[in-house]
Amino acid sequence: MFTEAPGPPHDGGLLEYVPRAAGLDQLDTSLARRAHHAPGDAYLLRSDTTAHRATPLRRPGVRRVVLNFAYTTPGRRTATTPSAALLYD
Numbered sequence: 001m002f003t004e005a006p007g008p009p010h011d012g013g014l015l016e017y018v019p020r021a022a023g024l025d026q027l028d029t030s031l032a033r034r035a036h037h038a039p040g041d042a043y044l045l046r047s048d049t050t051a052h053r054a055t056p057l058r059r060p061g062v063r064r065v066v067l068n069f070a071y072t073t074p075g076r077r078t079a080t081t082p083s084a085a086l087l088y089d
Contacts, residue, residue, distance in 0.1 A: 001042040004065035009036040012057040013064035015043070021051035 006013040018026045
């Protein structure tokens with residue numbers, strides 16, 4: 001959920017994502033989609049099957065503040081993707 005977000009999309013902070021991605025390298029291809037969000041917006045995605053990242057902020061003073069929730073099922077209690085391992089290991 002976004003508590004703060006850059007105004008116009010050219011300020012950066014966009015969500016880049018590729019559903020059913022084989023790896024993070026697909027974010028640098030034409031398969032990548034981008035979404036701009038406003039404060040109060042929220043989204044859900046399967047992080048184990050969707051490559052995703054935020055684009056860099058492009059000017060001083062611009063902020064992107066997000067409340068991030070992570071959920072799993074009882075049989076999957078460990079980080080299973082390389083990018084999740086960077087955050088949670």
